Amino acid sequence: MSSPDRAETAAAGVVPAVSPTDGLAPPMGSRLGDGLARALQRLLVAAFFVYIVAFLLLPSAEVLVGAFRGEHGLTLRYVRELLTQRYATAFANSVELSLVTALIGGVCGLAIAYLAVSPRSPHWLRTAVTSFSGVAANFAGVPLAFAFVSTLGTMGLLTLWLQRMGFDLYATGFSLFSFSGLAVTYLYFQIPLMVIIISPAVQALRREWREAARNLGATPWQYWRYVGLPILMPSTLAAMVLLFGNAFAAYATPYALTSGNIALVPIEIGNVLSGNVMSSPQLGKALALGMIAVMALAMGAYALLQRRISRWQR
Secondary structure (H helix, E strand, C coil): CCHHHHHHHHHCCCCCCCCCCCCCCCCHHHHHHHHHHHHHHHHHHHHHHHHHHHHHHHHHHHHHHHCCEECCEECCHHHHHHHCHHHHHHHHHHHHHHHHHHHHHHHHHHHHHHHHHCCCCCHHHHHHHHHHHHHHCCCCCHHHHHHHHHHHCCCCHHHHHHHHCCCCCHHHCCCCCCHHHHHHHHHHHHHHHHHHHHHHHHHCCCHHHHHHHHHCCCCHHHHHHHHHHHHHHHHHHHHHHHHHHHHHCCCHHHHHHHCCCCCCHHHHHHHHHHCCCCCCHHHHHHHHHHHHHHHHHHHHHHHHHHHHHHHHHC
16 A cells, blocks of 8 residues: 555554554565675676686687688688688688578568558468467478478479479579579578567567558658658668578588588588698688678678668658
8 A cells, every 4th residue: 555545544444554664674574585686686697707718708709710720820821811812712702692582581571460460360371370380480400491492402302293294394494503592492491580589570560550641641651651661661670680690600401411512611611621631720710700701791780770770760
């Protein structure tokens, strides 16, 4: 009971005007519980920072130092090798593959998320899409490569079924073991990941905004052009940056699918770190440093875009 209420009821003679616990320290058990909660909170935060330092900052520092360290001291030899045709092609392929899958996955994931979480959509559709997205976003690596070989390989189920229907998929130039096939495989986990990330932002769109725009005479296209898309743009760009990083760092799926025939940065790092013929840990660290630089540029571009978008929203 609040103080004003207690005063009113005290005036009526129901309860005393002053509570027996007013002005007294909280019970010993309550203080002990609060102290344990704060101690546990600090312990978990400290453990999190120790985890970050041990598995992110220290390996990054080791990569930075190792990329410039040779057998006879500091050197730029391994960083200069990144400019050779082989590794430049690997970076170009990785950036192109990541951009294509991030853009297609971002657009398709945004559309699917809107259709699934829209107020007009049935509840079962939302449950089915979110459940499938949670599973498919984590389905990658060798199992995903095997699934696509069984489905879209030269002797895959869908390939043979299309041949029986009179359509030869591989006669069109498509190959699961090429760049386009790798992009299709990546989209299997990129689109569900986008659905998971962007769904909360889509759900935050208020129905009142659409109704207000409609009352002012705006068409659906004008609503999305001036209201919906500007609101969703920061979240969409952030999600695409995450998709870009997710595709850029993928290793098991392209290696299992193409056996390293398509030059990608993670595959080249694996070759120089574990290869029996061309083992070169310093070159692997230089390649990893290049990956960190590409991701830093992507995050910088995102920060600039978000600053520009924030001006539009003012």
